[in-house]
Amino acid sequence: MQKEHNLSKNQKIIFDLIDKSRGPMKAYSILFNVQKKGIKAPLQVYRALDKLVEIGKIHKIESRNAFIACQNSSCQVSKATVFSICESCENVSEISNSKLSKYLSNFSDSSGMKYSKYNLEFFGLCKKCKSK
Amino acid sequence: MQKEHNLSKNQKIIFDLIDKSRGPMKAYSILFNVQKKGIKAPLQVYRALDKLVEIGKIHKIESRNAFIACQNSSCQVSKATVFSICESCENVSEISNSKLSKYLSNFSDSSGMKYSKYNLEFFGLCKKCKSK
DNA sequence: TTGTAAATGTTATATTATTACATAATGTTA
DNA sequence: TAACATTATGTAATAATATAACATTTACAA
Numbered sequence: 001m002q003k004e005h006n007l008s009k010n011q012k013i014i015f016d017l018i019d020k021s022r023g024p025m026k027a028y029s030i031l032f033n034v035q036k037k038g039i040k041a042p043l044q045v046y047r048a049l050d051k052l053v054e055i056g057k058i059h060k061i062e063s064r065n066a067f068i069a070c071q072n073s074s075c076q077v078s079k080a081t082v083f084s085i086c087e088s089c090e091n092v093s094e095i096s097n098s099k100l101s102k103y104l105s106n107f108s109d110s111s112g113m114k115y116s117k118y119n120l121e122f123f124g125l126c127k128k129c130k131s132k
Numbered sequence: 133m134q135k136e137h138n139l140s141k142n143q144k145i146i147f148d149l150i151d152k153s154r155g156p157m158k159a160y161s162i163l164f165n166v167q168k169k170g171i172k173a174p175l176q177v178y179r180a181l182d183k184l185v186e187i188g189k190i191h192k193i194e195s196r197n198a199f200i201a202c203q204n205s206s207c208q209v210s211k212a213t214v215f216s217i218c219e220s221c222e223n224v225s226e227i228s229n230s231k232l233s234k235y236l237s238n239f240s241d242s243s244g245m246k247y248s249k250y251n252l253e254f255f256g257l258c259k260k261c262k263s264k
Numbered sequence: 265t266t267g268t269a270a271a272t273g274t275t276a277t278a279t280t281a282t283t284a285c286a287t288a289a290t291g292t293t294a
Numbered sequence: 295t296a297a298c299a300t301t302a303t304g305t306a307a308t309a310a311t312a313t314a315a316c317a318t319t320t321a322c323a324a
Contacts, residue, residue, distance in 0.1 A: 008271055028310065041274065046312065051271090062194040063251065065280095065311065084245055095241055103235065107254070107317090109227055113216055115256040119195065122239070123249035130246075140289090140302055159280065173305065178281065183302090197311095229291065 005055045013037050013058055014048040015069070024066035024092050053078070061085070061092055063121050072096050079117040080105055088129035095122070137187045145169050146180040147189055147201070156198035156224050185210070193217070193224055195253050204228050211249040212237055220261035227254070 007015060013034055018025050025033075031045045039045060039077065049067055052058040056078025058067050063085070071094040082095040082104075104118050139147060145166055150157050157165075163177045171177060181199055184190040189211025190199050193195040195217070202210065214227040214236075236250050 001185050006321095010272070026310085027312080042312070043274085043314090044272070047271075062253070084243060084247070086245070087249075091242070093246075097241060098156075100239065104252075107232065109216070109229060111216060111225070112259050113218070113254075115216070115254040117219075117255040118252060119255075120250060120252040121194070122245075122247040123251075124245050124247040125205070127244050141276095142303075172279070175305085176303070179302075 005057070007052075007057075008048075010039055010044055011048045011051055013039065014045060015052055018052075018058055018067055019069040023090065024061050024064060024068040026064075026066050030067070052113070059083075059094070062119060063123075064092070065092070066092075068092055068094070070094070079094075081118070082120045082122070084122050084124075086126035086129055087123050088125055088132075091126055134249035137189070139184075139189075140180075142171055143173055143180045145171065146177060147184055149185075149192055150199055151201040153201075155222065156193050156196060156200040158159050158196075158198045162199070191215075191226070193253070194251060196222070196224070197255055198224075200224055200226070202226070213250070214252045214254070216254050216256075218256055218261055220264075223258055 014030060017030060027042065027045050027049065030049075031039065031042055034045070034066070049058070049060075053060055053067075056070055058069050059081050060067055060081060062128065062129055066084075081100055082100060083092055084095050085092050104120065107118075108114065143257075146162060149162060149165055159174065159177050159181065162181075163171065163174055166177070167263055170172075181190070181192075185192055188202055190201050191210065191213050193215060212233055214229070214232060215224055216227050217224050236252065239250075240246065
């Protein structure tokens, strides 16, 4: 069960923007878009982003320095993320594949390290771009 | 079989530095370290890094903006990388697990997208840090 | 109502990465 | 070898991403 998080004002403004966006958004593009709502400084954006990532409402696409709303409606898996990224149009979507998730969550290697978190990014060409 | 790449002067200087380093190195730390060898500007570093990544001699740790020498001695798999990252001491190592690699290389989902590349980063605490 | 944690506001600055332009070295092919 | 193309280099400026430090306010639990 997902814990209910009451978003603060800035967190809500920024989450709503990302959630409505078609694709991943970058921090300074977010900043630009929320300036009319009174959020004026990068730090205000980054603080909200940090919190939203922490509670799993959004994810960071590490290879793109961009943020996307969680697409697993009740995402308790903010610590286990898999994305599909088109290298041509930069479309990103979150993959939810329970077999893959299980496989990765249970993965362990000879180092004796137990992993509490992972992030996987797949790259390729999406259908549209492939056929061009 | 890996294609033989003759590294250029700057590429060699930078690869040697990363290869000798204990852990991942960041671009500006690399720059600082090679200034005595005549590499003065960030762009010189980034250009060498780009090339070294492209040919698989090094990998970028996306979540850390840092670079590490490929640890699979004859790495033809620069397009299929898996890392283990300790969130406490920031130690990073490359995981080579053929079962996992196969599983990920063959992964496909309902989108019809064929993936040509992936990067997976596992996070946790290493043995040392766990016992502190 | 008092204490504490979380969130906000603001300025400055640190860190990471690229654009633009000029030149040189290397490799290929006629 | 001359001519051409490709790759690499040098340099300056600047763009893009992210954090430090400090002051204040809001939310909420004891």
